Amino acid sequence: MIEELVRPMLEMGITYGEILALRLIIFWNPGSIGLAPETIDIVQRASEKAIKELHNWFDAAKIEKVQTRLGNVLLxxxxxxxxxxxxxxxxSTIPGFGQMPEWDIFLADLLR
Structure with a gap:
C-alpha cells in the first residue's frame, strides 16, 4: 500500500480536493453491477462531471501541466x-473468528 499508493500521493503532493475528486469518480463508477440503461447514463454523466470539476479546479488553482497532473491523479x-x-x-474474515459479536454485526452492516 505504501509503495503503490501512499508514496506516489506524497511525491505528487496530492491535495484534499484531488482526493475528494477521486472518491467521487470511484463512487460514480460502480462497474457492471446490473444497472438499468437509464441509471448507467446517470452514472456516466456524474462521473464525467466529477472529472470536469477536477479539471476546472486545476485551472482555478493555476496548476501547470493540467493534463499530466490529471492523468497522474487518475492513475x-x-x-x-x-x-x-x-x-x-x-x-470480511473477522466474523469468522467469533470473538467480537457486536463488532461482527457492525462490520456486516458497514460492508453492505
Whole structure:
C-alpha cells in the first residue's frame, strides 16, 4: 500500500480536493453491477462531471501541466480500488473468528 499508493500521493503532493475528486469518480463508477440503461447514463454523466470539476479546479488553482497532473491523479484509481478490495476482504474474515459479536454485526452492516 505504501509503495503503490501512499508514496506516489506524497511525491505528487496530492491535495484534499484531488482526493475528494477521486472518491467521487470511484463512487460514480460502480462497474457492471446490473444497472438499468437509464441509471448507467446517470452514472456516466456524474462521473464525467466529477472529472470536469477536477479539471476546472486545476485551472482555478493555476496548476501547470493540467493534463499530466490529471492523468497522474487518475492513475491512482487502480491502486485505490485494489487496496479497498483487499481491506474489504480482510475485514470480511473477522466474523469468522467469533470473538467480537457486536463488532461482527457492525462490520456486516458497514460492508453492505
Amino acid at each position: 491512482l484509481l487502480s491502486p485505490i480500488s485494489n487496496h479497498t478490495q483487499f481491506l474489504t476482504d480482510i475485514v
